Amino acid sequence: MKKAVILGASGGMGYNLVHELLNRENIEVVAVARNTEKMKKMFHRLNDRVSIVAGDALHRSSILQACEGAEWIFHAINIPYPQWERDLLIIMENVLAAAKKKKLSLLSLIIFMHMDGQMEKQCPRLIRKILILKKEKYDCGLLKWWKRAE
Structure with a gap:
């Protein structure tokens, strides 16, 4: 049986992805x-093919532990916009590092909204760092979809 890790499983995208993957065999x-109690309520009726794991993407060891034995990692984490500049780069670096170390296929479900240029004005350092990560540091074949999007 193959194993998929959903980061951000208690959010809207993560919740639906859990259900979609369970509709597939094996x-x-x-x-x-972070909130296991919320996930227990959300997924209590699902079968034994779902494991609920507490984890915080700001802590690389948390992601590495959750990904043990997995083939895929899905990044469905969403954080409030005011926290992007402080936390988003750390989360992305941790997720990418875990995918690379564990040799996992990574699928990211993050959607950046343009917000009338507000993001570029308020978080220029973050935008530059994400572009650097995208083009140089993690060009390891895990993020083929990024290259297609350019």
Whole structure:
């Protein structure tokens, strides 16, 4: 049985992804989020192919532990916009490092909204660092979809 890790499983995208993967045969799902009580309520009726794991993407060891034995990691984490500049780069670096170390296929479900240029004005350092990560540091074949989007 193949194993998929969903980071941000308690959010809207993560929740739906857990259900989608369970509709497929032979996939075990590891649902990861900070709030395990919320996930227990959300997924209590699902079968034994779902494991609920407490994890915080700001801590690399948390992601590495959740990804043990997995083939795929899905990044469905969403944080409030005011926290982007402080936390988003750390989260992305941790997720990418875990995918690379564990040799996992990474699928990212993050959607950046343009917000009338506000993001570029308020978070220029973050935008530059994400572009550097995208083009140089993690060009390891895990993020083929980024290259297609350019």
